[in-house]
Amino acid sequence: MAVLAAKGIIKIDLKTTASSGSSTSVFETGSLSVSSIHVDTSNIASPPKPLLIISHEGTYPVLLFLHGFELRNIFYTQILRHISSYGFIVVAPQLYGLIPPSGIEEIRSAAAVTNWLSSGLQSMLPEKVKPDLQKLALAGHSRGVKAAFALALGYAETSLKFSALVGLDPVGGKVGGEQRNCITCPCAPDGVNHVEFYCESKPPCYHFVTSDYGHMDMLDDNPPGFRGVISGYTCKNGNGPRDPMRKCVGGIFVAFLKAYLDGETADFKAVVNEPDLAPVKLDPVEFIES
Numbered sequence: 001m002a003v004l005a006a007k008g009i010i011k012i013d014l015k016t017t018a019s020s021g022s023s024t025s026v027f028e029t030g031s032l033s034v035s036s037i038h039v040d041t042s043n044i045a046s047p048p049k050p051l052l053i054i055s056h057e058g059t060y061p062v063l064l065f066l067h068g069f070e071l072r073n074i075f076y077t078q079i080l081r082h083i084s085s086y087g088f089i090v091v092a093p094q095l096y097g098l099i100p101p102s103g104i105e106e107i108r109s110a111a112a113v114t115n116w117l118s119s120g121l122q123s124m125l126p127e128k129v130k131p132d133l134q135k136l137a138l139a140g141h142s143r144g145v146k147a148a149f150a151l152a153l154g155y156a157e158t159s160l161k162f163s164a165l166v167g168l169d170p171v172g173g174k175v176g177g178e179q180r181n182c183i184t185c186p187c188a189p190d191g192v193n194h195v196e197f198y199c200e201s202k203p204p205c206y207h208f209v210t211s212d213y214g215h216m217d218m219l220d221d222n223p224p225g226f227r228g229v230i231s232g233y234t235c236k237n238g239n240g241p242r243d244p245m246r247k248c249v250g251g252i253f254v255a256f257l258k259a260y261l262d263g264e265t266a267d268f269k270a271v272v273n274e275p276d277l278a279p280v281k282l283d284p285v286e287f288i289e290s
Contacts, residue, residue, distance in 0.1 A: 023270065023277065024251070024255065024266070024267040024270040024271060024277055025267075026086070026250075026251035026252075026254040026255045026258075026267045026271070027247045027248060027250070027251035027277070027278060027279050028247065028251075029081075029082055029085050030082070030084075030085030030086035030087070030254070031085070032056040032084070032085045032086065032087060033056065033085075034054050034055060034056045034081055034084040034085050035054070035055065035056070035126065036052060036053070036054045036077065036081070037052075037053050037054075037055075037124070037126070038050070038051070038052055038053075039051040039053060039124050045120060045123060046120075047093070047113060047116050047120055047124070048109065048112040048113055048116055049093040049094055049095055049109055049112070049113055050073075050093065050094040051073075051091055051092065051093050051094070051113075051124070052073045052074055052077070052080070052090075052091075052092040052093075052094075053089070053090065053091050053092075053124065053125065054077075054080050054081055054083075054084040054089070054090040054092075055084060055089045055090070055125060055126065055129045056084065056085070056087070056129070057126070057128040057129055058087070058128070058129065058130070059130035059131075059132055060087045060088055060089050060129075060130075060131070060132060061087075061088055061089070061132050061135035061136070061137065061257065061261045061262070062088070062089045062090075062091060062117065062121070062131045062132065062133055062135070062136050062137070063083060063088050063089070063090045063091070063136075063137045063138075063139060063253075063257065064091050064092075064093075064110075064113070064114060064117075064136065064137070064138050064139070065080060065090060065091070065092040065139045065140065065141075065144075066092075066093070066095065066110055066138075066139070066140035066141070066144030066145075066147050066148050067092065067093075067094070067095065067140070067141060067144050068140070068141040068142030068143055068144050068171075069100060069142050069143040069144075069171070070100060070227060070231075071141070071142070071219075071227065071231060072094060072223070072225070072227060072228070073092040073093065073094045074220075074223070074224075075219045075220055075223040075227075075228060075231065076092060076141070076218070076219065076220070077220055078220050078221075078246055079218050079219075079220075079246045079249060079250045079253075080092060082246065082247065082250035082251075082254070083250055083253050083254055083257070086254045086257075086258065087262075088137075088254075088257060089125070089129065089131050091113070091117070091121065093109070093110070093113045095109045095110060095113075095144075095147075096109070100143075103143075103146065103147070103150075104155075106143075106147045107147050107150045107151055107155050107156045108156050110147050110148070110151050110156070111151055111156035111157065111158050114151065114158045114159070114160055115158055115159045115160070117131070117133060117136075117160060118133055118159060118160060121133075133160055135163055135261040135262075136160055136161070136162055136163060137162065137163060137164040137165070137166065137257055137260075137261060138151065138152055138162045138164070138165050138166070139165070139166035139167070139168065139253070140166075140167060140168065140170075141168040141169060141218070142168075142169060142170070142171050142215065143171050145167035145168065145169070145170035145171065145197065146170065146171060148165060148167065149165065149167065149170070149197070152165050163260065163261060164256065164257060164260040164261060166253060166256060166257075167194070167197055168218065168249065169194055169215050170194050170196075170197040194207070194209070198286070201288075203288040203289055203290045204287070204288065204289050204290045205287065205288050206256070206272065206285075206286070206287040207284070207285070207286040207287065208252055208271075208275075208282050208285050209282065209283060209284055209285075210245060210248060210249075210280050210281065210282060211281055211282075211283050212238050212239075212240070212280060212281050213237070213238035213240075213245045213280060214235055214236045214237035214238050215235040215236070215237075216231050216232065216234070216235050216237060217237050217238050217242050217245045218242070218245050218246050218249045219231060219242070220242075221242055221243075240280075244279040244280045245280055247279050248278045248279050248280045248282070251271070251278065251279075252271060252278075254267070255267040255268040255270075255271050256268055271285075272285060272287060
Protein backbone atom coordinates (compact mmCIF):
# COMPACT_ATOMS: atom_id res chain seq x y z
CA MET A 1 0.00 0.00 0.00
CA ALA A 2 1.35 3.42 -0.91
CA VAL A 3 0.35 7.08 -0.85
CA LEU A 4 1.66 9.27 -3.65
CA ALA A 5 1.37 13.04 -3.30
CA ALA A 6 2.25 15.32 -6.18
CA LYS A 7 1.54 18.49 -8.14
CA GLY A 8 2.01 20.93 -5.30
CA ILE A 9 1.74 24.66 -5.97
CA ILE A 10 4.46 25.77 -3.53
CA LYS A 11 7.95 24.61 -2.72
CA ILE A 12 8.66 23.04 0.65
CA ASP A 13 12.29 22.88 1.72
CA LEU A 14 12.69 19.40 3.19
CA LYS A 15 16.47 19.23 2.97
CA THR A 16 16.88 20.54 6.49
CA THR A 17 15.98 17.66 8.77
CA ALA A 18 13.33 18.39 11.33
CA SER A 19 14.59 18.71 14.86
CA SER A 20 14.55 15.60 17.02
CA GLY A 21 11.33 15.24 18.95
CA SER A 22 9.07 16.74 16.27
CA SER A 23 5.41 15.95 16.75
CA THR A 24 2.17 16.18 14.82
CA SER A 25 -1.48 15.53 15.61
CA VAL A 26 -2.63 14.86 12.03
CA PHE A 27 -2.91 11.12 12.65
CA GLU A 28 -5.71 11.74 15.14
CA THR A 29 -9.18 13.06 14.27
CA GLY A 30 -9.22 16.84 13.88
CA SER A 31 -11.08 19.32 16.06
CA LEU A 32 -13.95 20.01 13.65
CA SER A 33 -17.21 18.10 14.01
CA VAL A 34 -18.19 17.18 10.45
CA SER A 35 -21.43 16.07 8.85
CA SER A 36 -22.08 13.81 5.87
CA ILE A 37 -24.74 14.26 3.21
CA HIS A 38 -25.70 12.12 0.23
CA VAL A 39 -26.76 13.90 -2.95
CA ASP A 40 -28.55 12.06 -5.76
CA THR A 41 -29.17 13.01 -9.39
CA SER A 42 -32.94 13.47 -9.16
CA ASN A 43 -33.37 17.00 -10.51
CA ILE A 44 -31.88 19.48 -12.96
CA ALA A 45 -29.73 21.17 -10.30
CA SER A 46 -28.28 17.86 -9.13
CA PRO A 47 -24.74 16.73 -9.88
CA PRO A 48 -24.08 14.41 -12.84
CA LYS A 49 -23.21 11.60 -10.43
CA PRO A 50 -24.37 10.77 -6.88
CA LEU A 51 -22.16 12.35 -4.24
CA LEU A 52 -21.00 11.82 -0.68
CA ILE A 53 -20.13 15.25 0.76
CA ILE A 54 -18.47 15.74 4.13
CA SER A 55 -18.05 19.23 5.58
CA HIS A 56 -18.08 21.63 8.54
CA GLU A 57 -19.32 25.20 8.90
CA GLY A 58 -16.90 27.69 7.41
CA THR A 59 -15.04 28.38 4.18
CA TYR A 60 -12.65 25.58 3.27
CA PRO A 61 -10.66 24.05 0.39
CA VAL A 62 -12.28 21.24 -1.55
CA LEU A 63 -10.99 17.70 -2.09
CA LEU A 64 -12.49 15.70 -4.96
CA PHE A 65 -11.99 11.98 -4.22
CA LEU A 66 -12.45 9.23 -6.84
CA HIS A 67 -13.22 5.72 -5.55
CA GLY A 68 -11.42 2.54 -6.57
CA PHE A 69 -12.40 -0.21 -8.98
CA GLU A 70 -15.83 -1.72 -8.25
CA LEU A 71 -16.00 0.11 -4.92
CA ARG A 72 -18.55 2.54 -3.47
CA ASN A 73 -17.78 6.02 -2.24
CA ILE A 74 -19.33 5.23 1.15
CA PHE A 75 -16.65 2.59 1.79
CA TYR A 76 -14.23 5.49 2.47
CA THR A 77 -16.46 7.36 4.94
CA GLN A 78 -14.18 7.09 7.99
CA ILE A 79 -10.98 8.19 6.27
CA LEU A 80 -12.77 11.02 4.44
CA ARG A 81 -14.30 12.24 7.72
CA HIS A 82 -10.79 12.25 9.20
CA ILE A 83 -9.57 14.49 6.37
CA SER A 84 -12.59 16.78 6.55
CA SER A 85 -12.19 17.24 10.32
CA TYR A 86 -9.09 19.36 9.60
CA GLY A 87 -10.96 21.88 7.47
CA PHE A 88 -11.62 20.39 4.04
CA ILE A 89 -14.85 19.91 2.13
CA VAL A 90 -14.67 16.40 0.70
CA VAL A 91 -16.70 15.56 -2.41
CA ALA A 92 -16.71 11.86 -3.34
CA PRO A 93 -18.74 10.96 -6.44
CA GLN A 94 -20.04 7.49 -7.23
CA LEU A 95 -18.73 7.33 -10.78
CA TYR A 96 -20.50 4.12 -11.82
CA GLY A 97 -22.68 1.31 -10.54
CA LEU A 98 -22.15 -2.42 -10.77
CA ILE A 99 -20.60 -2.47 -14.25
CA PRO A 100 -17.45 -0.33 -14.58
CA PRO A 101 -17.22 1.85 -17.71
CA SER A 102 -14.25 2.21 -20.01
CA GLY A 103 -11.35 4.25 -18.69
CA ILE A 104 -12.16 7.26 -20.86
CA GLU A 105 -15.80 7.24 -19.74
CA GLU A 106 -14.69 7.20 -16.11
CA ILE A 107 -12.45 10.21 -16.78
CA ARG A 108 -15.29 12.05 -18.52
CA SER A 109 -17.58 11.37 -15.57
CA ALA A 110 -14.99 12.78 -13.18
CA ALA A 111 -14.63 15.83 -15.41
CA ALA A 112 -18.40 16.35 -15.45
CA VAL A 113 -18.47 16.36 -11.64
CA THR A 114 -15.55 18.80 -11.57
CA ASN A 115 -17.29 21.17 -13.97
CA TRP A 116 -20.49 21.02 -11.89
CA LEU A 117 -18.72 22.12 -8.71
CA SER A 118 -18.54 25.83 -9.53
CA SER A 119 -22.25 26.10 -10.39
CA GLY A 120 -23.84 23.45 -8.21
CA LEU A 121 -21.82 22.58 -5.13
CA GLN A 122 -22.80 25.57 -3.01
CA SER A 123 -26.52 24.82 -3.38
CA MET A 124 -25.99 21.29 -2.04
CA LEU A 125 -24.00 22.28 1.03
CA PRO A 126 -25.42 22.94 4.49
CA GLU A 127 -25.96 26.54 5.55
CA LYS A 128 -22.75 28.37 6.50
CA VAL A 129 -20.53 25.98 4.55
CA LYS A 130 -18.62 27.71 1.73
CA PRO A 131 -16.31 25.97 -0.76
CA ASP A 132 -13.05 27.67 -1.75
CA LEU A 133 -12.64 26.33 -5.27
CA GLN A 134 -9.45 28.33 -5.74
CA LYS A 135 -7.98 25.62 -3.49
CA LEU A 136 -9.13 22.44 -5.20
CA ALA A 137 -7.31 19.13 -4.71
CA LEU A 138 -7.86 15.86 -6.55
CA ALA A 139 -7.33 12.36 -5.17
CA GLY A 140 -8.25 8.77 -5.89
CA HIS A 141 -7.73 5.17 -4.87
CA SER A 142 -6.74 2.22 -7.07
CA ARG A 143 -8.09 2.76 -10.60
CA GLY A 144 -9.51 6.05 -9.36
CA VAL A 145 -5.93 7.34 -9.23
CA LYS A 146 -5.51 6.61 -12.93
CA ALA A 147 -8.64 8.66 -13.62
CA ALA A 148 -7.42 11.44 -11.31
CA PHE A 149 -4.01 11.66 -12.98
CA ALA A 150 -5.60 11.61 -16.43
CA LEU A 151 -7.97 14.40 -15.39
CA ALA A 152 -5.12 16.47 -13.98
CA LEU A 153 -3.17 15.94 -17.22
CA GLY A 154 -6.03 17.29 -19.30
CA TYR A 155 -7.43 14.12 -20.88
CA ALA A 156 -10.86 15.65 -20.31
CA GLU A 157 -11.63 19.36 -20.27
CA THR A 158 -12.39 20.96 -16.91
CA SER A 159 -13.33 24.51 -15.98
CA LEU A 160 -11.41 24.36 -12.69
CA LYS A 161 -7.72 23.89 -11.99
CA PHE A 162 -6.30 21.45 -9.47
CA SER A 163 -3.69 22.66 -7.00
CA ALA A 164 -2.65 19.27 -5.59
CA LEU A 165 -2.93 15.63 -6.56
CA VAL A 166 -2.88 12.59 -4.27
CA GLY A 167 -2.90 8.92 -5.28
CA LEU A 168 -3.78 6.14 -2.85
CA ASP A 169 -2.21 2.88 -4.03
CA PRO A 170 -2.48 3.72 -7.75
CA VAL A 171 -3.22 1.14 -10.43
CA GLY A 172 -2.62 2.01 -14.05
CA GLY A 173 -3.47 -1.21 -15.89
CA LYS A 174 -6.25 -3.73 -15.57
CA VAL A 175 -7.19 -3.80 -11.94
CA GLY A 176 -6.94 -7.10 -10.53
CA GLY A 177 1.26 -6.95 -7.23
CA GLU A 178 -0.15 -9.43 -5.02
CA GLN A 179 -2.83 -12.09 -5.15
CA ARG A 180 -4.86 -13.20 -2.18
CA ASN A 181 -6.30 -16.37 -3.66
CA CYS A 182 -6.52 -18.28 -6.92
CA ILE A 183 -9.73 -16.66 -8.15
CA THR A 184 -8.60 -13.04 -7.88
CA CYS A 185 -6.33 -10.92 -10.04
CA PRO A 186 -3.40 -8.79 -8.84
CA CYS A 187 -4.67 -5.55 -7.30
CA ALA A 188 -1.54 -3.46 -7.87
CA PRO A 189 0.67 -5.25 -10.44
CA ASP A 190 4.34 -4.43 -10.87
CA GLY A 191 4.91 -1.91 -13.65
CA VAL A 192 1.56 -0.15 -13.24
CA ASN A 193 1.50 0.46 -9.48
CA HIS A 194 2.60 3.20 -7.09
CA VAL A 195 6.29 2.89 -8.00
CA GLU A 196 5.59 3.63 -11.65
CA PHE A 197 3.28 6.53 -10.82
CA TYR A 198 5.90 8.06 -8.54
CA CYS A 199 8.66 7.70 -11.11
CA GLU A 200 6.48 9.34 -13.77
CA SER A 201 5.31 12.25 -11.59
CA LYS A 202 6.76 15.69 -12.05
CA PRO A 203 8.38 17.17 -8.94
CA PRO A 204 7.63 18.14 -6.31
CA CYS A 205 6.30 14.68 -5.48
CA TYR A 206 6.33 12.42 -2.42
CA HIS A 207 6.05 8.67 -1.94
CA PHE A 208 4.98 6.92 1.28
CA VAL A 209 4.74 3.12 1.50
CA THR A 210 2.94 1.30 4.32
CA SER A 211 4.74 -1.98 3.86
CA ASP A 212 2.64 -3.98 6.35
CA TYR A 213 -0.77 -3.15 4.85
CA GLY A 214 -2.62 -3.98 1.65
CA HIS A 215 -4.64 -2.43 -1.16
CA MET A 216 -7.99 -2.21 0.66
CA ASP A 217 -6.84 -1.62 4.23
CA MET A 218 -7.92 2.02 4.38
CA LEU A 219 -11.59 1.19 3.76
CA ASP A 220 -14.19 1.23 6.53
CA ASP A 221 -14.53 -1.87 8.66
CA ASN A 222 -17.20 -4.21 7.26
CA PRO A 223 -18.38 -2.07 4.32
CA PRO A 224 -21.98 -2.93 3.39
CA GLY A 225 -23.41 -5.00 0.55
CA PHE A 226 -21.99 -7.63 -1.73
CA ARG A 227 -19.22 -5.36 -3.00
CA GLY A 228 -18.31 -4.52 0.56
CA VAL A 229 -17.97 -8.18 1.43
CA ILE A 230 -15.83 -9.10 -1.57
CA SER A 231 -13.59 -6.04 -1.08
CA GLY A 232 -12.09 -7.85 1.89
CA TYR A 233 -11.15 -10.87 -0.18
CA THR A 234 -10.03 -9.65 -3.60
CA CYS A 235 -6.63 -8.31 -2.50
CA LYS A 236 -3.92 -9.15 -0.02
CA ASN A 237 -4.49 -7.30 3.24
CA GLY A 238 -2.46 -6.68 6.37
CA ASN A 239 -2.86 -8.74 9.50
CA GLY A 240 -3.67 -5.91 11.88
CA PRO A 241 -6.77 -3.72 12.39
CA ARG A 242 -7.60 -1.13 9.76
CA ASP A 243 -7.95 1.84 12.12
CA PRO A 244 -4.18 2.58 12.39
CA MET A 245 -3.94 2.42 8.59
CA ARG A 246 -6.84 4.84 8.14
CA LYS A 247 -5.24 7.22 10.63
CA CYS A 248 -1.91 7.00 8.82
CA VAL A 249 -3.32 7.62 5.35
CA GLY A 250 -5.70 10.30 6.59
CA GLY A 251 -2.86 12.04 8.40
CA ILE A 252 -0.63 12.05 5.31
CA PHE A 253 -3.50 13.49 3.25
CA VAL A 254 -4.10 16.20 5.86
CA ALA A 255 -0.44 17.14 6.24
CA PHE A 256 0.10 17.34 2.48
CA LEU A 257 -3.09 19.30 1.79
CA LYS A 258 -2.42 21.74 4.62
CA ALA A 259 1.06 22.34 3.23
CA TYR A 260 0.11 22.79 -0.41
CA LEU A 261 -3.30 24.43 -0.10
CA ASP A 262 -2.90 26.49 3.06
CA GLY A 263 0.89 26.96 3.28
CA GLU A 264 1.04 25.27 6.71
CA THR A 265 4.09 23.05 6.28
CA ALA A 266 5.09 21.98 9.81
CA ASP A 267 3.06 18.75 9.92
CA PHE A 268 4.16 17.61 6.48
CA LYS A 269 7.82 18.29 7.25
CA ALA A 270 7.46 16.29 10.46
CA VAL A 271 5.93 13.29 8.68
CA VAL A 272 8.52 13.27 5.89
CA ASN A 273 11.51 13.70 8.17
CA GLU A 274 10.33 11.49 11.02
CA PRO A 275 8.22 8.64 9.57
CA ASP A 276 8.13 6.92 12.96
CA LEU A 277 5.54 9.49 14.01
CA ALA A 278 3.00 7.59 11.92
CA PRO A 279 0.84 4.93 13.59
CA VAL A 280 2.01 2.28 11.08
CA LYS A 281 5.39 1.58 9.52
CA LEU A 282 6.31 3.86 6.61
CA ASP A 283 9.13 2.41 4.53
CA PRO A 284 10.27 3.86 2.25
CA VAL A 285 9.49 7.56 2.40
CA GLU A 286 10.84 9.32 -0.68
CA PHE A 287 10.53 12.73 -2.26
CA ILE A 288 11.76 14.70 -5.25
CA GLU A 289 11.79 18.46 -4.84
CA SER A 290 11.33 20.90 -7.70
